[in-house]
Amino acid sequence: MVLTSTIERLRQKDAAAQKEIFEHYGSFLYRIAYRYVRERMLAEDLMVESFLKIFDGIINFRFDNLRSFEAWMRKIVVNEALMLLRKQSSFHLMPESEAIEVPVDDNILDKISTEEIYRLIAELPDGYRTVFNLFAIEGYTHKEIAEQLQISEGTSKSQLNHARKLLQKKILMTDESHASRGIL
């Protein structure tokens, strides 16, 4: 567990404290980065840039508790991911006509693993995946998403709706493939 003294040493650019923070929060932040960019190399690049900003910005960060510290680091990684996605030409929003409503069982999510969920989220188009990550997992509002992605709130809502339908469909297909193979 990271102590308050570690945060203080981190403010003083202590290399040992930086290493300690990286070891403790590295995997947690990498998972977030991977959900946005879905590629290992890009996720690692995001980690490098994010930790450099964390080490530089810790001087101006007002430390209250570990949860706020974690939320602050998480926000840095998300912002870096959004910046990277904006730079890439692949970042675009999916047309709404492509999404089809698929009914999903209540306990179907308990049957699939976290690894499967990561893979299914990664298969979503960039626009869907980004809005879904921001709203469903990070807890952003549609207004914040619209500001971050420079789209309207309605577009954010519809993109989220279509992302959800597509993901449910993928989960259902995964469940059916498992059933056909006799896993479940």
Place this chain on the structure above:
Amino acid sequence: MQAEEFYNKIRENLDNSDFTPEWNKSEVWQRIERKDQKKAMPLWWKAVAAGIVMASALGGYLFFDNKAPLADKTAIKKQVIAKPTQQVSAETSTPLAEAPESNTRNKISRPAHKAIVQPVENAEPEPIVANEIANEEFDNMVTTEGGEQEFSYNNVTSRNEPAFVRPMPILFRPNNNTSRASEKPAEPVKRERVAILEIPEEQEDFVIVPKDKKKNRNARLAKQTEKIPEATDPNKPNKIWAFVKQSFKNETMPADSTLK
């Protein structure tokens, strides 16, 4: 399944799991360390660059400060080497002015500057004869040794040698151009003496030629012959003859008596 429940289920699944996609943790940390050092480098480089600039500025100041006296020495050496254009028969040395005291820059030990040597002509002033006066006047008539009266300038007559010749003034000019050393010295300019005659109006020994009354010239000549019988005497010198004789004598003399 409601949308909110779906989102919550996925969130719980992700938060409660320790699953992490594969990644190279140590390599990422090394990259972070390298980039962190590179970010710190510009601060060092700024300090190093500022130090280099300061050192170069100080070195330049000291270099040019020490170079100024060297330039003075070179100028003095050039001045000494320069050859004079005139013949050097004697030398006079000009002592250098003493350096002011209590000057920090002059406290630095330096080799003494060579004295500036300037060539001069060997010109010994001749003793001034008692006859010479600063504002000399014409002695129009003098009595020669033979008892004859003659028109003279400064006691110089057609029959005696000049007692004193005023030495020509010697001009000293700075020898600025060393290239002139190879040129031949200019020949002395021949000077001519010009005597200004003041013809007396009424002198018994001289024949005055009238100018204004040319019409009655013969009559006036006859009248003068009656008055002054010596005027017709060819052996009697007149003042024009004295002037001519004096002129011939002057031409035989060298223009510059200092040259031998």
